[in-house]
Every structure is written in structure tokens, then in C-alpha cells.
Amino acid sequence: MSEILTIGEPIVTFASKEPDVSLRDALEFHKILGGAELNVAIGAQRLGHSVDYISQVGEEPLGDYVIKTIKEHHVGTRYITRDADYWTAFQLKDRVTQGNPTTQNYRRGSAAAHLTPAVVDQIDLTDVRAAHMSGIFPAISATAEAAFRTLLKRLEAANILTTFDPNLRPTLWPSRGKMVTTLNELAGHAEIVLPGVEEGEILMGSTDPEKIADFYLRGARTKVVIVKVGPAGAYVKQQSGESYTVTGFKVAQVADTVGAGDGFAMGVLTALLEHKSLRSAVMRGNAVGALQVQTYGDNDGYPTPAGLQAFYQQEGVVED
Amino acid sequence: MSEILTIGEPIVTFASKEPDVSLRDALEFHKILGGAELNVAIGAQRLGHSVDYISQVGEEPLGDYVIKTIKEHHVGTRYITRDADYWTAFQLKDRVTQGNPTTQNYRRGSAAAHLTPAVVDQIDLTDVRAAHMSGIFPAISATAEAAFRTLLKRLEAANILTTFDPNLRPTLWPSRGKMVTTLNELAGHAEIVLPGVEEGEILMGSTDPEKIADFYLRGARTKVVIVKVGPAGAYVKQQSGESYTVTGFKVAQVADTVGAGDGFAMGVLTALLEHKSLRSAVMRGNAVGALQVQTYGDNDGYPTPAGLQAFYQQEGVVED
Numbered sequence: 001m002s003e004i005l006t007i008g009e010p011i012v013t014f015a016s017k018e019p020d021v022s023l024r025d026a027l028e029f030h031k032i033l034g035g036a037e038l039n040v041a042i043g044a045q046r047l048g049h050s051v052d053y054i055s056q057v058g059e060e061p062l063g064d065y066v067i068k069t070i071k072e073h074h075v076g077t078r079y080i081t082r083d084a085d086y087w088t089a090f091q092l093k094d095r096v097t098q099g100n101p102t103t104q105n106y107r108r109g110s111a112a113a114h115l116t117p118a119v120v121d122q123i124d125l126t127d128v129r130a131a132h133m134s135g136i137f138p139a140i141s142a143t144a145e146a147a148f149r150t151l152l153k154r155l156e157a158a159n160i161l162t163t164f165d166p167n168l169r170p171t172l173w174p175s176r177g178k179m180v181t182t183l184n185e186l187a188g189h190a191e192i193v194l195p196g197v198e199e200g201e202i203l204m205g206s207t208d209p210e211k212i213a214d215f216y217l218r219g220a221r222t223k224v225v226i227v228k229v230g231p232a233g234a235y236v237k238q239q240s241g242e243s244y245t246v247t248g249f250k251v252a253q254v255a256d257t258v259g260a261g262d263g264f265a266m267g268v269l270t271a272l273l274e275h276k277s278l279r280s281a282v283m284r285g286n287a288v289g290a291l292q293v294q295t296y297g298d299n300d301g302y303p304t305p306a307g308l309q310a311f312y313q314q315e316g317v318v319e320d
Numbered sequence: 321m322s323e324i325l326t327i328g329e330p331i332v333t334f335a336s337k338e339p340d341v342s343l344r345d346a347l348e349f350h351k352i353l354g355g356a357e358l359n360v361a362i363g364a365q366r367l368g369h370s371v372d373y374i375s376q377v378g379e380e381p382l383g384d385y386v387i388k389t390i391k392e393h394h395v396g397t398r399y400i401t402r403d404a405d406y407w408t409a410f411q412l413k414d415r416v417t418q419g420n421p422t423t424q425n426y427r428r429g430s431a432a433a434h435l436t437p438a439v440v441d442q443i444d445l446t447d448v449r450a451a452h453m454s455g456i457f458p459a460i461s462a463t464a465e466a467a468f469r470t471l472l473k474r475l476e477a478a479n480i481l482t483t484f485d486p487n488l489r490p491t492l493w494p495s496r497g498k499m500v501t502t503l504n505e506l507a508g509h510a511e512i513v514l515p516g517v518e519e520g521e522i523l524m525g526s527t528d529p530e531k532i533a534d535f536y537l538r539g540a541r542t543k544v545v546i547v548k549v550g551p552a553g554a555y556v557k558q559q560s561g562e563s564y565t566v567t568g569f570k571v572a573q574v575a576d577t578v579g580a581g582d583g584f585a586m587g588v589l590t591a592l593l594e595h596k597s598l599r600s601a602v603m604r605g606n607a608v609g610a611l612q613v614q615t616y617g618d619n620d621g622y623p624t625p626a627g628l629q630a631f632y633q634q635e636g637v638v639e640d
Contacts, residue, residue, distance in 0.1 A: 014334065014349065023381030024388060029334065031347045061343030061412060061424050068344060087426055092381060104381050106407055106426070 001127035002076050003273065004044050005160075007054040007120075007151055008037025008137050009112035009144075010066045011105075012090040013298075023092050023104055033069045034091075034298040036167055039262035040132045040269070041075045043288065043302035047270045052076035054123065054151070056115040059084035063111065081119055086111040100257070105171075113141035117150040125154060130161040130269055133190060134262075135183045139172035145182070152189045156221055161272065164190030165265050166199050176202075188219025194265055196228045209245075213237035226282055228264060228289075234282050246282040249290040249315055259298045263288035266302065271319065280319035287311055321447035322396050323593065324364050325480075327374040327440075327471055328357025328457050329432035329464075330386045331425075332410040333618075343412045343424055353389045354411075354618040356487055359582035360452045360589070361395045363608065363622035367590045372396035374443065374471070376435040379404035383431065401439055406431040420577070425491075433461035437470040445474060450481040450589055453510060454582075455503045459492035465502070472509045476541055481592065484510030485585045486519050496522075508539025514585055516548045529565075533557035546602055548584060548609075554602050566602040569610040569635055579618045583608035586622065591639065600639035607631055 011034045016026035041051040053075050057063035059082050066088055070077050089107030096102075107113070133152060138145040155162050166183045173179035180203055187193045193216040195203065200212035213225035217239055227235040233248035267288035271281035291311060292301035303311065312318060331354045336346035361371040373395050377383035379402050386408055390397050409427035416422075427433070453472060458465040475482050486503045493499035500523055507513045513536040515523065520532035533545035537559055547555045553568035587608035591601035611631060612621035623631065632638060 022384075024384035027351045029349045029351065031349065064342075064344035109429075 001124070002050040002052040003127065003129045004041070004049050004051040004269065005054065005123070005125075005128050005131040005151075005155075006037040006041050006051065006133070007148060008035050008134060009089050009107065009110065009140055010035040010038050010055055010057065010070070011107065012062045012065060012088060013093050013103075014090065015093045016095045019095050019097050021094065023094050023102060026094060029092070031065070032297065033066060034258075036134050036136050036165070036262050037132065038070070038075075039259050039299040039302075040134075040266045041070075042073045042299045043263055043266035044270050045073055045075050046302050046304055047266075047308065048305055049270055049273060050076070052079050054079040054115075054120065056081045056083055056111045056119070057088040058082065058086055058111040060087060062088035062090060079119070079123060081115070083111040083114055086114050088112075107140065110140070112137075113144055115147050116143055117147045120147045120150045120154070123151070123154075125158050125160065128158075128160055130163070130273055131155050132265055132269055133162060133164045133186070135164070135166040135186065136169050136172070138182060138186065139169050139179070148186070152186065156189050161192075161269075162190040162221075163192045163194060163265055163269050165194045165261060166196075166203060167261070168199050168202060187216055187222065189221050190219070191221055192224045192226065192268065193219065193222050194226050194228065194261075194268070196261065197230070200227060209235035210237065210243065213243065224278065226268065226285070228261065233286050234264070236278065236282055238278070244279070246279060246286060248286045251290050251293055254293045255296050257293050259292045259301065260289040262299070263292040263302055276319050283317065284308070284319065287315075321444070322370040322372040323447065323449045324361070324369050324371040324589065325374065325443070325445075325448050325451040325471075326357040326361050326371065326453070327468060328355050328454060329409050329427065329430065329460055330355040330358050330375055330377065330390070331427065332382045332385060332408060333413050333423075334410065335413045336415045339415050339417050341414065343414050343422060346414060349412070351385070352617065353386060354578075356454050356456050356485070356582050357452065358390070358395075359579050359619040359622075360454075360586045361390075362393045362619045363583055363586035364590050365393055365395050366622050366624055367586075367628065368625055369590055369593060370396070372399050374399040374435075374440065376401045376403055376431045376439070377408040378402065378406055378431040380407060382408035382410060399439070399443060401435070403431040403434055406434050408432075427460065430460070432457075433464050435467050436463055437467045440467045440470040440474070443471070443474075445478050445480065448478075448480055450483070450593055451475050452585055452589055453482060453484045453506070454585075455484070455486040455506065456489050456492070458502060458506060459489050459499070468506070472506065476509050481512075481589075482510040482541075483512045483514060483585055483589050485514045485581060486516075486523060487581070488519050488522060507536055507542065509541050510539070511541055512544045512546065512588065513539065513542050514546050514548065514581075514588070516581065517550070520547060529555035530557065530563065533563070544598065546588065546605070548581065553606050554584070556598065556602055558598070564599070566599060566606060568606045571610050571613055574613045575616050577613050579612045579621065580609040582619070583612040583622055596639050603637065604628070604639065607635075
């Protein structure tokens, strides 16, 4: 029985070891594990929360690797099914010394894309206190979208705290229109919506954090919108109309921004489960994001409770 | 205008660098290029023959890598089409210090599996003097089988010297029965059939080289059967009834047998194009096989003309 649930697709990454060499020319690769929702699961576990990760992988070495690695992170695997007919998603990623890496995804028709609503129907929500949902999973297939909606409906019916990160992946969607319509509708079924300011512009047409927040506050279930405004931190607006900005932490050297948004969501969610104030939860989101951008891995920067406290002490702040 | 044609699926191999570590646990991989028919093409080019390789790859970095690498081997790429809807086939391969490596193939539904007979219809056979066909390509999909048959029919109609290596890949076929029936029928359209003795047992039920040869000599076009009997060499039988064994070369240390059968076919084919006797052609097949098993790569052991001569001198033999 875990406290937190998330659903997603794990991605095995073959990360090039050769700086600034194209994926065509690179010859040496290192295998790592990624996936936005899995990052959230790993980070929440590291902060002391029990997490179950819902997914499906193939009956092959990459699937074996995913399950073994998730177990090593002490994230629950009982809701990870295997499908011998499809492969585990993977990607190639180049190594760049400037800017963001190029990825080539081999995930279409993956095992996770064949995860069905029937699997989600079987999930025991009894002890679940919170769930994190991202806009990536419903993008990977119609079946995945159906499974995602089934879970979202069950979470809503059970009144379980739910965060939703739009996590735009335009290449996974059949069209931009379908992406915008679907994600905006799904967001309305989450209590807390976590758009980035650039995502807001694509999804509802404004870069104004307050306008973005007002747009998502129209969602039937949505009570809080937290708009990530990059290094400046996050703008919060609640259903009551209360709003404020929680300033981000200064980072001297950004290694790579992968995993920062997932870390932000994880920070917010775990702090709320620990009965911290919403303001402190957003501060934790900023803190985890700041720690994560200083590392190259997808989730290596996520802190332990002690690491988080040390960071807060250094920054001279406290949670309340 | 190339002298030799072959058709096949290139496979990008992510080869583990960690000895005796499972594909689940291995983390460091090296990218190499393989594929049975491509090995034949690379080897024939290295011996001074011009070769065109017919295939299809994806519009992604692995496809770019395949084309770049084939060009580096000076094998013709004009018959390699691209398909943006499908990926280039790849595999994971573990590294073993004993026995044969385990491979995990990600090739189902690949770009090559979608190569159509229409592509093969466009191929200019004017200057083609020989073709090498392997039983792998027709195994990968119904479309590939249709393309393969179209090419085989055109080669037969143009009376172009054709070698056929059954190259059993049971996991690619829907059933063993379909594999046996199809390969035995396809073999009948080649002038020279090159079964291994263990393949013969599966395909026609005997380990007796002469019985295997007699079986394939019933093929409408088949004039010569060369049965590979491992380190012992090869048993040859011709339509006339003439038969003999060409003894293999002794190899002190076998690194790995990958590419030996392709090297054998390539040796036979190139020697015949150079107007060597059939016996010398089989000797060259044995020689290339012996050189290849001493290297770990899929085609690194294939010789240049000078390398082949040096090997013959060392062994005290000459071609006639």
C-alpha cells in the first residue's frame, strides 16, 4: 500500500558519451533510465514517501532492466505489467556541452502504449493519499489515454489529491489542436495544475502567469494553479483569489534542465503530504528544481530529507 | 553499375562492453553495424568487387549511421531507400568470454521489413554479374518476402549467377513449417545453394552432406550445392554428379563464429567472378571463414586481395 501513485512510460536512454558528436556518429553509449513520472516517483521515494508506479514494459532485457532499476529505487513495481508482444520504449540522447541534448525516441507502439484501462481498474486506492499525473502518458496512444482517464476518474471519485503537469510533447500528439484540447480538459480533473509559463502560452495563448492561472482555475476540480516561471520561481493562484509568487533559488551553474519540472511537481506534492503550507510546498518545488538543474542525470539531483534541510539551511529559509 | 547485388536488412548492434554481464545489467555499449547480406557486400568490396546493397532504413540517426557506414565501406547505397514511418532495425548483444553471444532483436516492423517489390522492379540489372541471396530477408515480413521473390525471379530471367544461403533464423518465421517450405522452394531458384550441415538437418532431415546436396540439386535452377561441414570444410556436389570435399583451414583460436558463413558465401562468389575453378572458389570460402572466426567483429576478418594471398602463401596453397 503506497501513499503516492503515478502512471507513466519508463524510457531507457542510451546516452552518448561523446560530447558534441551527432547521434549518427556517436559510437559509445551509456544506458540510463528516465521518464517524467518515474522521476517524480523516484524523487518522492528519496524524500521518504512510498510510491507505486503504474506502467507496462516488454518481456525483454530492457524491460528487465527497467523493473530491476525501479526496485533499486524502492519504488513499487506491483502495478508494472509485462507484455511480450511489445518492446520497452527507449531513446538515443546525444551529449552536448551547450544547450539541450537531441533525443531520438523509439517509443511508438511500446509496451506502455498498450497499457489498458482494465489494468487501472484493478488498482487498490485504499491507502493512496496523492497522485501525480503528467500530460505525456495520454499522448503516447489512444489506449494509454483511456487508461489515464480511467485513473483520473477514479482519483477524482475517491477525492485523492491530484497534481497535473501538462508536460508538452508535441511530437507524440497527432496534432497540436488535439494536444491543447485534451490537456486543457484533463487539467480540469486535477486539484493542482502545474503549467510552465511557455506551456501556458501554447495551451491557452498567454504568457501572463495570472491569466494562465485564471484559465486553469475554471477546471471543475482545480483549486490551485502553480505557474512555473523559470529561475524566477513560481506564481501561485488559488480558487479563493489569493495569489503570490514564490521566488526561486539562485543557481550558479546549470548543468541541464532535464528533470527540473518533475522535481518541482514532486517537491510540491511531498510537502503537501507532510502538511506543509502551500507556500512552503511551492518553495520545496523551487528547491528541488534548483538542485536538479545542477546535475546531468534525469533525477540524480533530487534530495534526501537531510539534503533538502542542508540546502534550506544554506539558503537561510525554513518550511512552515 | 555494380558487379554484385545483394538484398538484406542492416542491423545496428549495441554491443555490450562488459564481459559475461547480462543485457539487463550491462550499462556500456558500443555501436557497430551488422547484417548477414551486408557482411557479404562489405567483404566482396574489400576483395575488389563493386557491390550494390538493396535495403531500406528509417529517417533517423540509426538510418543515417547505416548509410554513412556503408558508404565508408564503398558499397553502393543507391538502392537503399528511406522510410520516415519506420525505424532501422537494431539489436542488443552481450559480450561473452565463452560460447555465442545472446542477442535481443528490435527489428519487427522495421523500415527494411517494409521494402516493397516496386523498389526491386526499378533495379538496373544490366551490368550485374552475380547476386547473393540469404534466407533472412524473406523471413522479416510478407512484404520483404515478396520483394525478395521479385528480385529472385528477375535474376533467374536474366540468368545472373545467384548464390543462396538458407541462413536459418527460426524466431523470425511464423512457424518452422513455413520456414522450411519457403526456404527449400526459394533455394531452387539459385544456381548455387550453400546450406550448413545443421541447417540441412532442419530443412530436409539429414546430416549426410551428400543427401543434403542431392535434395537441393532437385531445384529447377540449382547446379551446385556446397554443404558447409564446419571446421572440416565443405562438401561440393554438382548437377553432373561430380562430388568432392574441400578441406577447411586449421584455426588455432576461434574468437567468435559470427560472419563466417557470410564470409564463406562471399569467398565462393568472388572467386567464381574471377574465373577461378569451383574447387578454388570453395577453398576461398573456407579461407575467408577461417580468417573471420579469428576476429570479434561481424566482418572485420574479411581479407583484402593481399591479405588473402598472404594467407594462402602461409598455408601453402594456390587458387586455380
